[in-house]
Amino acid sequence: MKFMLALAILSLANIAHAFPTAPFDALKTTIDHSEKSMADDYDFEGIIKLNNCSGSLIRFAGQPMTSKAIVLTNGHCYSKGMFGGMLQPNEVVYNKAQARDMKIFDKAMKLFPVKATKVLYATMTNTDIALYELSESYESILSKYKIESFTLDSVRPFEGTSIDIVSGFWDRGYSCEIDAFIFNLKEGDWMFTDSIRYTNGCATVGGTSGSPIIARGTRSVIAINNTANENGKSCAVNNPCEITQDGKVTVLKDKKYGQQTYNIYSCLRPDFNIDLSMAGCVLPKPRS
DSSP states (O other): OHHHHHHHHHHHTTOOSSSTTOHHHHHHOOOOTTTSOSTTTSOOTTEEEOSSOEEEEEEETTOOTTSEEEEEEOGGGOOOOTTTOOOOTTOEEEEEEEEEEEEEEOTTOOEEEEEEEEEEEEEOSBSOEEEEEEEEEHHHHHHHHOOOOEEEOOSOOOTTOEEEEEETTTTEEEEEEEEEEEEEEEETTEEEEEEEEEOTTOOOOTTOTTOEEEETTSSEEEEEEEEEOOSSOSSBTTBOEEEOTTOOEEOOTTOEEEEEOGGGGGGBOTTSOBOTTSTTOOSOOOOO
16 A cells, blocks of 8 residues: 555656656646637647656757657656656766657647657756657658647747747646746756746746747747746745856746757757767766
8 A cells, every 4th residue: 555655646746847846736736728728829739748747849950851750858857767766967868768658739639649769868957858769750740640840949049039838738838928048047956057037928837847938920949848936945946046147046936947959959960860979069968
């Protein structure tokens, strides 16, 4: 009985908002589906539903349709196994075989199964991203399910950009603007750099982790949703603090944040494989 209870608690703890350690507020949250939650309000084609998070089917600019498809989500949504915990600061996963079942939405919000076979890259250092390679190509997914990928933008977004954040976990979306860029965002032992803060319209909740940040009116993913200050605490898990370049610490309760993704291109070879040894690659690298 105690073992089964532990498994049940562990399952609940996988519902991630900032990190998977704050599930109960997420479960108590009432989702207002009357606002904007259907396919005619948000673009769900290519949105991913994970068991603990959200994600998106992304394709690099110019990448062939015959390439194996890629899913973008948060590094804290990466599964290390039942008792593996989250990625630690300075921990990087790179080209690791791993099977993971996922579901993908079409335009009408119908779900179809897809399977990841490899983690191309995952980290929670400086940023909070994971890239999974699927067993099928973009061409195959389009042919079978009539689902096209989003394009991952290669340019740093701008303050004031109108955005949509679309969650596969909750089957709903949020609309707002980019409010500001944060020099350092500290959450527990983790530090994120050049983070995005949203205006109040994007009231994301637990389970929206990994949702793509989409430039409104486009199919372009410009960043990824990952955390929020839930209780007004300072620099704690689920309560990140903002730190300026000169070290000033600010706590903004209820503010929501995302991470940049354009910098993935700094490590992308002409054959669209991620190469952390490339000159100019800014993604954190595995420690030798």
